[in-house]
Amino acid sequence: MSDSQALISRSLRRNPWAPRTLFSNVMTGLAIACAVIAIIPLVAVLLYVLINGVSRLDLNLFTQVQPPPRVENGGLGNALQGTFYTVGIATLLAVPFGVMAAVFLSEFVRDTRLARWIGFATNVLSGVPSIVAGTFIYSAIVLTTKTFSAFSGGVALAILMLPVIVRTATEALELVPSELRQASVGLGATRFQTVAGVVLPAALPGIVTGVMLSVARAAGETAPVLFTALGWPTWIQSIWQQANTLSLLVYKFATAPYPNQQQLAWAGSLLLVLLVLVTNILARFVIRRRH
Amino acid sequence: MLAKTDTVIHTNDLNIYYGDFLAVRDVSIAIPNNAITAFIGPSGCGKSTVLRCFNRLNDLIKSFRLRGNVQYHGQNLYAPEVDPVEVRRRIGMVFQKPNPFPKSIYDNIAFGPRLVGYKGNMDELVERSLRGAALWDEVKDKLKESGTALSGGQQQRLCIARTIAMQPDVILMDEPCSALDPISTLKVEDLLQELKEKYTIIIVTHNMQQASRSSDYTAFFNVEQTPKGRTGYIVEYDRTEVIFQSPKEQATQAYVSGRFG
Numbered sequence: 001m002s003d004s005q006a007l008i009s010r011s012l013r014r015n016p017w018a019p020r021t022l023f024s025n026v027m028t029g030l031a032i033a034c035a036v037i038a039i040i041p042l043v044a045v046l047l048y049v050l051i052n053g054v055s056r057l058d059l060n061l062f063t064q065v066q067p068p069p070r071v072e073n074g075g076l077g078n079a080l081q082g083t084f085y086t087v088g089i090a091t092l093l094a095v096p097f098g099v100m101a102a103v104f105l106s107e108f109v110r111d112t113r114l115a116r117w118i119g120f121a122t123n124v125l126s127g128v129p130s131i132v133a134g135t136f137i138y139s140a141i142v143l144t145t146k147t148f149s150a151f152s153g154g155v156a157l158a159i160l161m162l163p164v165i166v167r168t169a170t171e172a173l174e175l176v177p178s179e180l181r182q183a184s185v186g187l188g189a190t191r192f193q194t195v196a197g198v199v200l201p202a203a204l205p206g207i208v209t210g211v212m213l214s215v216a217r218a219a220g221e222t223a224p225v226l227f228t229a230l231g232w233p234t235w236i237q238s239i240w241q242q243a244n245t246l247s248l249l250v251y252k253f254a255t256a257p258y259p260n261q262q263q264l265a266w267a268g269s270l271l272l273v274l275l276v277l278v279t280n281i282l283a284r285f286v287i288r289r290r291h
Numbered sequence: 292m293l294a295k296t297d298t299v300i301h302t303n304d305l306n307i308y309y310g311d312f313l314a315v316r317d318v319s320i321a322i323p324n325n326a327i328t329a330f331i332g333p334s335g336c337g338k339s340t341v342l343r344c345f346n347r348l349n350d351l352i353k354s355f356r357l358r359g360n361v362q363y364h365g366q367n368l369y370a371p372e373v374d375p376v377e378v379r380r381r382i383g384m385v386f387q388k389p390n391p392f393p394k395s396i397y398d399n400i401a402f403g404p405r406l407v408g409y410k411g412n413m414d415e416l417v418e419r420s421l422r423g424a425a426l427w428d429e430v431k432d433k434l435k436e437s438g439t440a441l442s443g444g445q446q447q448r449l450c451i452a453r454t455i456a457m458q459p460d461v462i463l464m465d466e467p468c469s470a471l472d473p474i475s476t477l478k479v480e481d482l483l484q485e486l487k488e489k490y491t492i493i494i495v496t497h498n499m500q501q502a503s504r505s506s507d508y509t510a511f512f513n514v515e516q517t518p519k520g521r522t523g524y525i526v527e528y529d530r531t532e533v534i535f536q537s538p539k540e541q542a543t544q545a546y547v548s549g550r551f552g
């Protein structure tokens with residue numbers, strides 16, 4: 001019998017006890033188990049925060065000011081306001097600078113030594129611990145203006161957002177096919193017209209995604225606002241005064257000995273987790289729409 | 292104001308380099324007005340390179356250098372006082388791979404006119420340009436839809452419409468049909484005949500039938516090995532009938548009849 005005949009006459013039926021089938025099944029099972037284990041922390045955190053925080057999730061949570069010790073009820077209104085202000089300031093600062101830096105890197109100095117150096121610096125900046133951004137702004141702004149403020153908290157958060165935005169926006173811009181730039185230039189567009197009219201719009205979904213993810217990250221950061229915004233027990237009238245934020249409130253209330261404040265800390269955690277979840281889902285949606 | 296001449300583009304001993312590499316040498320060619328001139332020749336002989344010199348698109352390539360000059364209606368395109376943006380508004384380009392902007396069909400056409408602050412009726416210009424590119428009937432009900440959702444052949448005609456919306460003087464086409472199916476190719480070829488009434492067209496093509504069917508003049512490029520790399524040059528430039536039926540050079544004869552090396 002020749003080799004090919006031996007091959008043909010062998011049964012095609014699957015043998016469940018063949019070593020390679022067994023091995024394959026075991027490995028598949030192992031992979032599934034590892035995947036489940038990896039998801040457990042996420043699910044556990046979500047559930048735990050949800051169970052503990054959901055009891056206070058009502059309208060009062062958003063409209064009422066945080067309660068002093070031994071006072072019942074109250075909400076997170078002023079902390080939400082502070083988070084909104086600080087993150088808003090950070091976004092207003094980081095987005096224009098970050099996107100312009102990305103345009104510079106991708107459209108003007110791409111593949112040059114300068115671009116590599118700036119890219120390296122951005123990477124280092126994104127690795128800087130957030131407490132360092134806080135101390136830097138503390139000495140640069142708080143000490144010089146002699147006041148803690150929502151503004152200085154916003155600047156500290158902007159430092160953390162900047163590298164994320166620069167990197168994601170640069171990647172989004174570099175993904176824009178060079179054919180589009182040539183088409184635009186070929187129609188007689190100037191460099192500025194090409195960037196503003198073709199390249200940026202084409203990269204917009206990617207840029208928006210990066211901005212949203214960095215906003216979610218900034219909203220949850222505690223260390224940068226710890227000694228810049230510092231905290232404040234009620235609504236604020238301007239960005240030049242001290243402010244509380246959700247993250248600060250969670251940090252302080254979670255360790256407080258008062259059950260009411262502890263409950264609010266859980267509710268605040270829930271809001272932060274929901275914020276991250278919602279921005280991530282929105283970001284996915286934006287990415288999906290691009291295709 | 293430039294006087295309109297019978298020769299639109301004229302080059303004299305043009306040498307084009309990428310860095311130290313001489314990509315094309317000794318290009319001397321006169322492109323006639325309101326005619327279709329085809330560039331044919333094997334890959335890498337510098338057809339695209341020469342074409343892109345005519346609207347200064349090579350300026351985008353850092354290593355690009357040029358010796359000699361390119362005259363456009365008698366004016367040196369590479370004179371220091373010339374603004375390449377102005378050049379490209381008169382000399383449009385259609386690329387090998389259709390490259391519509393990821394914008395609506397309407398905005399694809401309106402993009403160029405808006406750049407120059409077009410004051411006329413934009414709707415009219417869009418319609419006229421799309422009709423000019425034989426695309427109007429296929430897209431008139433979906434002008435708000437994305438240009439990238441069209442078929443390849445439609446995209447290429449959209450790119451042609453986008454170019455003629457600028458009301459250029461010359462249209463450069465770099466293998467505009469190489470990514471298209473045969474039916475779309477025929478549509479674009481028909482279009483070329485209409486366009487030459489108004490525009491001067493220079494087209495690079497690998498398709499011999501296309502060159503012989505559609506063009507009035509043909510330049511045959513070839514490439515030869517030199518110590519510094521493969522340098523392209525024009526073997527023969529003449530009326531298309533002459534190039535295809537009684538070329539003076541052996542190499543041309545071999546290439547157009549498909550017996551090439």
Ligand SMILES: Nc1ncnc2c1ncn2[C@@H]1O[C@H](COP(=O)(O)OP(=O)(O)O)[C@@H](O)[C@H]1O
Pocket residue numbers: 309314333334335336337338339340341352354521523
């Ligand atoms: N951007 C570039 N940088 C360096 N060399 C290039 C560049 N573009 C083309 N070349 C070289 O120039 C020569 C001519 O290329 P090209 O004009 O594209 O030829 P064709 O269009 O006839 O196929 C080739 O050897 C090619 O490798």
Ligand SMILES: [Mg+2]
Pocket residue numbers: 338339340465
């Ligand atoms: Mg080419």
